Amino acid sequence: MRPTIGIVGGGQLAWMMAPAAARLGLPLVLLADPDDPAALLVRDVIDGRPDAEGLRRLASRCDVLTVEHELVDVDTMEELAAEGHAVRPSAATLRVANDKIRQRELLAAHGVPVAPWTVATDLAGVEAFAGEHGWPLVLKRPRGGYDGRGVWVVDDPSSAQAVVDEVAGEDLLVEPKLPIETELAVLVARRPGGEMAVYPAVETVQEDAMCREVVLPAPVSEQLTARAESIGRRVAEAIGSVGMLAVELFVVDGEVLLNELAARPHNAGHVTIEGSVTSQFENHLRAVADLPLGSTARRGPCAVMVNVVGEASDPRDRLAEALDVDDVAVHLYGKSFRPGRKLGHVTVTDADVDRARARARLAAARLVEGPPS
Template identity: 55%
Template structure:
């Protein structure tokens, strides 16, 4: 695995190469310095959201599972499909990092689960795409918590408000304005919570997200995916009517 040391995000600046491809790659590469890492077997990916205020109070949200497609976060699942022991370990790692760094505000720790073990992938010192699910799914959203933290106010509770929640990112396509498809998405998935960012729609660009809460994680995933597809692809994305859930 080769990773650019600057400017990489959403799968950009990452290359998976065989050993016999390295020389040709370096001959034509002229970007930022690179980091070379071994390719790991990944079971799944997690994200831990943490908040800390200057007084030292720390709050951690329940661990999230992130699903990547082409190097970009496609879905965020709550709860994560991991054991209670592994979830507690991930949340403990997030808390430890907050305390060691004396962080202020909300930040995210991205983790790989590889052969059953946790490995830190990234520390993002900011509110995070994976945390958008907390807007509807948590007692305190990451944005409200961030304001509390930087103002040194008491932090809010972080427990989940439903048994299951799924956030699906809305990815742009050429020539499609997702605002034109909101009615279609809501007719298909009435319980969907739609957030559009006002960005120009371009292929491969995150331009919004959809969150669905419910009792069953699988049904939430189906519903969120249908709504996100309608917003990404336009009216033609929906043809089969509302899902059964």
């Protein structure tokens, strides 16, 4: 069997699926903007949006539909599945993945530990929660946020009011600001029949609510790692994911709590390209194509990934400086330069995690410094 895989989206996740697909000889077709990064690598691009019309055009050209982001017309995905198209992940999985409130409702019912939360649409609702849990709080848009856009830490009623005004009556997810010790992520590949492959938990390091660094394996106790991995399996089964699933977790007071999930390859898994026997991108394709999954074992003792986030200059102009760092894998997505935008990442594998981190940070810093002198 050699299914053509249709990917909704053409960003960096599709861009990193493309070489894995090419190696396996799996044809790809994208529903994307022809200027998107992945369109540089995939010949077959449908120029369109992830609405009913775009998704139907994609479905007519592929055997399996998958996504690189959740913001698709889920009703159409459901209709396509009912008409006999292979939609992986399913519409039901996507409905959970694109809504942080649904994630908490569903997964708490499956015994996944979740921090206290409520939904508020006005200041009174936020203040009632603060009355029970105190300030500061974290307010989140339940849908559509990424890289910390849609996440606000509020210290008092007046800053909460500003957020309530900004979202103008939409639901807000309200949580205490948790004393997070470490953030972890677990990546799970799952086939339609339920076979799973779980990657060792990674540590994710965020700055201003955006992921900056990832360490494989997470430098935490075996007990925490095992706990995280078992939550990953439980979530995959509860939401019936097919393809890659990323489960973001917090360690608070020695307990592992759910943060959020994504039903697709994820920034926390870029480190698997060099750090693992099979990358998350290859395992996503294998899973949605219902092919045997690849090993999730580490290739070496450890790997560190650092994101390249736009600062003073376009990283593509700084390539020589970055490649001057020993043994660094540079990935630049070909996205136009904008401060604060994820434009690429670098990964270093080494026997020593501190050495790996230092070289990865150095290469990433060189990519974003001011123009070459």
